Amino acid sequence: MIVYVLYGGQSPEHEVSLKTAATVLKALNTQKHEVYPIYISREGLWTGLGRMPEDGLNAENLMPVSRHADAASSLGEVLKAEFSLPGEKVALPLLHGANGEDGTVQGLLELLGIPYVGNGVLSAAMTLDKDVTHRLAGLAGIRQTAYEIVTRREWEEDQAGVLSRLKKRGLLPGYVKPATLGSSIGISRCEDEAALEAGIEEALRHDVKLVIEREVPGREIQVAVMGNDRPQASLPGEFLHGVKFFDFRAKYADPTLRMSIPAEIPPAAAEEIRESAIRAYEALCCSGLARVDFFLGEDGRVYLNEINALPGFTGTSMYPVMWERTDGTTYAALIEKLMDYALERGRTRASVGGAR
Structure with a gap:
């Protein structure tokens, strides 16, 4: 199967996307799949790197310089050279934030008829917008601050x-x-x-x-959700850190950061978090995967924080580790599962004429 890995992008989360892509590319089975990395620069220029060799790519090769001056011509070359290849295909859009996680790239892949990991156009747009997430979660009766x-x-x-x-x-x-x-x-x-x-x-x-x-005084608890029509929730996890505000540096550069999986919380709270995560996932019409974050308040109540429909897959990311601790799914096996969900969703949509 041909696997397209899209990464980089114009979002301020460009660097996070690079970290995710480096880890995913290393985990993909190049003997089983033909892997084609596709880089999108901060300026929106697309560059196909060709078929990835079996021994992988060096980190310094992940950011090639485009020979094109505009996005249209660079995308045109990728459409012709990479996306037009014959055979079964699936895409991994590892693009965080705007112009990647918000339904824009998903729309392109829909037009090309290429199944892709993660949420569809509508759910991608809704989950990235915290305002819309709050509104729909409220309609679903999920407690929020x-x-x-x-x-x-x-x-x-x-x-x-x-x-x-x-x-x-x-x-x-x-x-x-x-x-x-x-x-x-x-x-x-x-x-x-x-x-x-x-x-x-x-x-x-x-x-x-x-x-x-x-602010909700208390602890932030995360849970991983995976699946299409029958989503499942992992054991809850928690990052242990010593800061009041878990900012970008604390997430990606704090050497003292530790994961606690399963999170040491009361069983009733853990069950409520897992149930609420699936309710939020379904309320936002999610498919494939998402990480749902909650606050466990000092009052003992559970509050939804946000839904991350494309959680990080770096070496310090919670999502893949939560699944490994839940049912033993390895990082590489998790990627395969997510691609299977993408293909399943693609077949389902094709059976009804692509109706969203």
Whole structure:
């Protein structure tokens, strides 16, 4: 089978995508599959690296320089040289954030008729948008912390009014988040009005819509979900760290970071988290995979934090380890399972004329 691995991208999470791709490419069975890495630069230029040799790629070869000056011509070459190859195909879009995780690349793959790992166009767009996630999870009756939405237009027209509204809602201490970014990029923890104002200004550098959430004192618990029509949830896991705000550096550069899988929480809380994860997965029409994050509050209640429809697959990522601790699935076997789900979803859609 031909396996296309798409990575890089124009999102601020470009570096995270590179880390994920390096790990996935190393794990893919090149004797079983023909692997074609496809790099998308920060400028949106596409470059096919050709068929990956059986001994893999060096890290320095993952970022080739495109010979094209624009995205259209670079994509055209990849369409002709890589995507037009005959045979059974599947794509691994390892692109985090906008222009990759938001349904855009998924739409291209739909047009090409290539099955792909992960969510479809609609669910990819919904899960990346924290505002939409909150709305749909609320309709599904899943408990969440208090939150407000702030747009760039609102902030530019009435900063004082926005700050007053957020304070009246009791959102301090709280978090300011760009609506469509992950990996804690652009997120600020705010304890007072001055920090809140600075956090909004920082987040607006990354997005035109923000989500401001009240802090939930307690612990952050994650669970991995996998499957199409019958999703399953892993044992819950927890990152052990010594910081109040689990930011980008803490996630990817803290040498003291440790995983606790299964998380040491009461059995009733663990079961509620697993059940709520599947409910959230289904409410957002997810397929393939997602990591669902919760807060276990000091009050003993479980609150949904967010859904990450394309969780990291780096050496320090929680998602693959949770499955290994749950049922013994190795990293390489997990990739194979996810590709099988992609092919299953592709066959199902083809049987009904591709209806979403």
